[in-house]
Amino acid sequence: MAVVFEKPKALANVPLHYCPGCTHGIAHRLVAQALDALDCADNTIGVAPVGCAVFAYDYFNCDMQEAAHGRAPAVATGIKRVCPESVVFTYQGDGDLAAIGLAEITSAAMRGENITVIFINNAIYGMTGGQMAPTTLVGQKATTAPYGRQLVGQGSPIRVSEMIATLDGATYVERVSLHDAANVNRAKRAVEKAFRRQIEKKGFSMVEILSTCPTNWGLSPVEALNYIIKEQMLPVYPLGVLKEE
Amino acid sequence: MAKVLMKGNEAIAEAAITAGCRHYFGYPITPQNEIPEYMARRMPQVNGTFVQAESEIAAINMVYGAAGAGARVMTSSSSPGISLKQEGLSYIAGAEIPCVVVNMVRGGPGLGSIQPAQSDYYQATRGGGHGDYRMIVLTPASVQEAVEMTVQAFDLADKYRMTVMLLGDGMIGQIMEPVDLDAVKTLMAPAVEKPWATTGMKNHPGRNVVNSLYIQPDVLEKVNERLEAKYREVEREVAAHEEMMMEDAQIVLAAFGTTARICKSAVRMARAKGIKAGLIRPKTVWPFPYAAFEKAAEQAQSILCVEMNMGQMIDDVRIAAAGRCPVSFYGRSGGMVPTPEEIVAAIEKAVK
Amino acid sequence: MAICRIDTSACKGCGLCVNACPKGILALDDHNLNAKGYPPARLTQAELCIGCAVCATMCPDCAITVER
Numbered sequence: 001m002a003v004v005f006e007k008p009k010a011l012a013n014v015p016l017h018y019c020p021g022c023t024h025g026i027a028h029r030l031v032a033q034a035l036d037a038l039d040c041a042d043n044t045i046g047v048a049p050v051g052c053a054v055f056a057y058d059y060f061n062c063d064m065q066e067a068a069h070g071r072a073p074a075v076a077t078g079i080k081r082v083c084p085e086s087v088v089f090t091y092q093g094d095g096d097l098a099a100i101g102l103a104e105i106t107s108a109a110m111r112g113e114n115i116t117v118i119f120i121n122n123a124i125y126g127m128t129g130g131q132m133a134p135t136t137l138v139g140q141k142a143t144t145a146p147y148g149r150q151l152v153g154q155g156s157p158i159r160v161s162e163m164i165a166t167l168d169g170a171t172y173v174e175r176v177s178l179h180d181a182a183n184v185n186r187a188k189r190a191v192e193k194a195f196r197r198q199i200e201k202k203g204f205s206m207v208e209i210l211s212t213c214p215t216n217w218g219l220s221p222v223e224a225l226n227y228i229i230k231e232q233m234l235p236v237y238p239l240g241v242l243k244e245e
Numbered sequence: 246m247a248k249v250l251m252k253g254n255e256a257i258a259e260a261a262i263t264a265g266c267r268h269y270f271g272y273p274i275t276p277q278n279e280i281p282e283y284m285a286r287r288m289p290q291v292n293g294t295f296v297q298a299e300s301e302i303a304a305i306n307m308v309y310g311a312a313g314a315g316a317r318v319m320t321s322s323s324s325p326g327i328s329l330k331q332e333g334l335s336y337i338a339g340a341e342i343p344c345v346v347v348n349m350v351r352g353g354p355g356l357g358s359i360q361p362a363q364s365d366y367y368q369a370t371r372g373g374g375h376g377d378y379r380m381i382v383l384t385p386a387s388v389q390e391a392v393e394m395t396v397q398a399f400d401l402a403d404k405y406r407m408t409v410m411l412l413g414d415g416m417i418g419q420i421m422e423p424v425d426l427d428a429v430k431t432l433m434a435p436a437v438e439k440p441w442a443t444t445g446m447k448n449h450p451g452r453n454v455v456n457s458l459y460i461q462p463d464v465l466e467k468v469n470e471r472l473e474a475k476y477r478e479v480e481r482e483v484a485a486h487e488e489m490m491m492e493d494a495q496i497v498l499a500a501f502g503t504t505a506r507i508c509k510s511a512v513r514m515a516r517a518k519g520i521k522a523g524l525i526r527p528k529t530v531w532p533f534p535y536a537a538f539e540k541a542a543e544q545a546q547s548i549l550c551v552e553m554n555m556g557q558m559i560d561d562v563r564i565a566a567a568g569r570c571p572v573s574f575y576g577r578s579g580g581m582v583p584t585p586e587e588i589v590a591a592i593e594k595a596v597k
Numbered sequence: 598m599a600i601c602r603i604d605t606s607a608c609k610g611c612g613l614c615v616n617a618c619p620k621g622i623l624a625l626d627d628h629n630l631n632a633k634g635y636p637p638a639r640l641t642q643a644e645l646c647i648g649c650a651v652c653a654t655m656c657p658d659c660a661i662t663v664e665r
Contacts, residue, residue: 029659045445078314086444
């Protein structure tokens with residue numbers, strides 16, 4: 001008998017604070033599995049965001065810095081310039097990365113910072129209680145879009161990965177999803193590739209992970225996977241490699 | 246080495262490199278552009294890094310990351326840019342990261358002007374960002390003092406794990422004066438170990454986390470109490486000032502930075518007119534040299550506070566005087582610089 | 598032969614593993630809530646487990662270990 005699945009070593013042995021069924025936990029595990037696979041946790045510095053993943057600094061067995069809202073790519077830039085031989089990653093949500101931190105993520109990609117960005121897109125602000133994000137779908141309800149996001153006045157969702165992929169400095173951009181095991185395994189390969197490319201000094205890499213927020217979507221965890229991600233997010237946020245150079 | 250003629254901004258940049266700073270993050274804004282421009286030229290020559298950030302907000306957060314990883318790091322800006330850095334400065338204070346920030350103050354509020362001013366005194370000494378925190382604020386009055394204070398700033402930052410701000414103004418940044426950069430090397434303190442820095446776990450025992458989040462209020466209160474104790478220690482150890490003709494002074498001028506230099510001329514002119522004038526020049530405005538002003542308030546008939554703003558440091562002077570003598574004010578603002586003659590007229594009015 | 602071990606104290610009863618199991622042998626145990634108050638997942642027919650680890654792949658809390 002061999003162990004075919006166990007908790008990765010780079011994931012701290014503490015309970016995650018996330019709501020039941022929140023796929024942040026899966027995404028954390030994928031990052032930890034990548035650090036284990038590449039045997040680099042002791043040479044890694046992660047940057048936690050503001051948002052539901054604000055406590056990410058407690059969950060990874062590596063050095064961590066907690067950034068201000070949206071500033072993780074700037075903080076990671078500072079770390080990487082001091083520690084160019086270390087692995088540096090940010091873990092950011094859609095409010096953090098796609099709203100308040102749009103300048104920081106865009107400029108870090110433009111500069112071609114040799115860092116890895118894990119971007120969790122669940123189309124809503126989770127920690128603050130379900131407000132509209134730039135990634136919220138048209139018609140999707142949020143506490144600050146109680147009638148559903150309106151095209152006129154609130155616009156349509158921003159596709160950050162497509163935008164970042166237009167920048168020469170970004171060399172690997174892929175969008176993946178966590179709505180079933182096959183896709184989780186694809187996401188696992190993408191995350192590991194993003195980290196491996198950083199170690200190979202191939203430049204800026206970003207993996208956008210479509211994720212759930214059952215609590216603020218008002219759905220059960222299983223419904224959240226099937227109803228929102230599979231049926232509603234995938235048509236707006238198509239999966240696949242947007243750039244690989 | 247002989248003295249060289251250097252612009253204040255460039256001299257500060259070179260002094261930072263002398264102090265071991267190899268990481269600079271900045272954003273263009275007048276009147277401090279010579280600092281990022283100098284760093285862009287010099288850093289590659291000393292295997293350092295220069296990054297022109299996308300904003301002052303990004304620059305200060307790069308400082309957070311780089312200084313959190315243990316390096317000696319500097320950024321610089323001028324008033325509107327320093328306003329943008331307040332978020333980062335608060336986080337840096339909360340996470341107890343050492344760094345050096347230069348503010349070459351220009352007229353405000355808003356876009357204001359690009360000429361010298363001292364109207365960021367409140368922001369620098371009271372904290373423009375949120376939360377209970379302090380920064381050490383050094384106020385050079387010459388280019389030579391600016392380079393000495395730059396070196397001192399890195400040492401103080403590392404020693405106390407906090408931000409040290411060099412509070413200059415457009416005049417200090419733009420003026421050209423002879424400086425002796427070799428002399429400042431003798432001022433440097435021994436390097437401080439940084440076992441808390443995030444350099445990767447292979448470089449230290451356990452896991453290092455740089456963070457300012459304490460979700461439990463009782464824990465945060467303890468952190469704030471510990472920070473406050475540190476700030477009290479800084480007040481005792483770091484407050485500094487210079488006195489001029491204070492032995493028999495009846496009218497005491499209070500001024501810092503560029504304004505203090507002009508006040509020195511005014512004191513001499515007043516003395517020539519038979520007025521017993523003196524000067525106290527704070528070299529640190531946080532911590533503020535209250536004791537010097539407490540003593541002056543006992544001895545003098547009145548204190549005249551001279552600033553390039555509408556009256557900000559005067560609050561600290563009044564706290565020190567505590568009603569023991571009248572405290573009056575003369576100031577110019579918006580980028581206007583007071584002349585010695587104007588100040589003498591203000592002295593004459595105060596002693597009348 | 599496969600062994601699927603569930604750390605019921607770490608389980609939040611979200612049901613993602615139950616939904617994912619290809620053999621349909623996982624269920625939430627409504628009668629034995631864990632210390633957190635969640636109904637933990639449990640195996641209804643352990644002998645049918647094929648050790649595919651799809652349950653563990655979908656578990657957000659790393660509460661499942663699989664041996665084969």
